[in-house]
Amino acid sequence: MTHRGKASTEADAHMSAPERLFDSAGVSLDRMPMLRVIFDRLAMQCSENARQLSTAPAYFSVHSIKTERIGKILEAAEGKAVVAVLHVQAWDARIMVGLDNKLIFALVEALFGGDGSESPYIENRALTNIEMRVAQKAFDLITRALHKAFSVIEETHFKFERVETRMDFAVVAPRNNFAVLAKLNLRILGRAGEFFVAIPQAALNPIRQSLTADRSNDAATPDPRWSKQIKTEVGKAEVMVQAIIEEDGFTLGDIAALKVGNVLQLKATPKSRVKLECNSEPLFWCQLGQAEGKYTLRVDDIVDAEQEFLDGLVNH
Structure with missing residues (x-):
């Protein structure tokens, strides 16, 4: 039995009947409106975290959110991206985060002082050690951004496990199962790149109730650190x-009649x-x-x- 087949069989064996039913077809994302809110927050937090990598402004935005079979996601990423596997203990599941090569090349250029004047690097090749280290740093920032993004519904910790460059080893659920696939774009130094987050639909079972309640219009909970910082800076204003x-x-006549010595x-x-x-x-x-x-x-x-x-x- 191949590694891929074995992983699929073991995962299927641990799935309950409701999970199999839920994962047998792509569930409408309209039933989980909070996912849009979460991924919008993820884009915003990634833009904020990217400041730690480079002084060049980086802008992340959500390109699309849809359901896709895991096998198709991996096939599209083969040879074009590097994938990190993250474990979510609260869900008893794993998710994938994938960075395409263009995004990594753009981050490397920005990190090492590029100004965008050169033509973008588009060669299709294996990543160097330095590029892999930059990718590792990007995964770390995205992992922390995911924690912030999901905190809108509940405290969720994402633990980094490993990086895979061969998609056969990046399977986090049976390849025929569906996953929620969010693609986010990066713009930096006039360059464009993309990364994706793939969450097996069955993994969302523990928080499905929270995802169905649209809290996008709820009042935002103020960040105490930002509130304290703003209060401190405002207090310094002269x-x-x-x-x-x-x-x-x-x-007017009184003023006009005034003379020195009055x-x-x-x-x-x-x-x-x-x-x-x-x-x-x-x-x-x-x-x-x-x-x-x-x-x-x-x-x-x-x-x-x-x-x-x-x-x-x-x-x-």
Whole structure:
């Protein structure tokens, strides 16, 4: 018995009747709307993670999501891609992530300082050791991105197991069974590449209930690290404030008649409250004072903007 046939037989033997029924035909993806949300999040997270590889902007996008027989997926990848097998303990299953050679060549060029001015490298050949190491790093970033993407429905850990360049050894389920196949595009340095994620349909059984509930319109859960970072950076912003001791009205004639040496009489006293403003917006009422030869302000109360507006209407 061949390696491929043996793997298929053993996998079939461990499948329950519902799993065989579920995997006997491609199930409509319309019944699992959260998959689209998950793979969109995967593309976004991959773009974010790619910053660790290169300063060149990298943009990932979802090209397509469909069901396909595993054997057909492997045949299309033979000689054109390298595949990583990931184990998902919570599902008791394995999935595939495949990088096509064009994507790897584009990442290598960006990683080693390319600017996209050269013609893209398209030679069909076996990958070098350096290219395989770059592919390994890409698999690591995608694995972490998968964890983030699936966290929208539940905490899911993907454990890297191995890399395969021969598709006969990349089987994660019987070749005749269906898998959800998501293809994602990469654009970097004017280059284009592609990677795919293939998840056997039976592997999704443990989370099918969660995949059927469309949460795409739910409010996004804020990332506490980002919230803290944004709060810190916003807190560093410099603003100008001014203390208004007294405001009085003048006519244009009064201003035109002013001369050097004129004295403007203020009604304010040392006990008068001082208004603290920022960008013409009143903030606090303060008490004027002195300390170590400098004027000081002690915050006494918050300015009631609505009451201030009403008082202004009455006075006018």
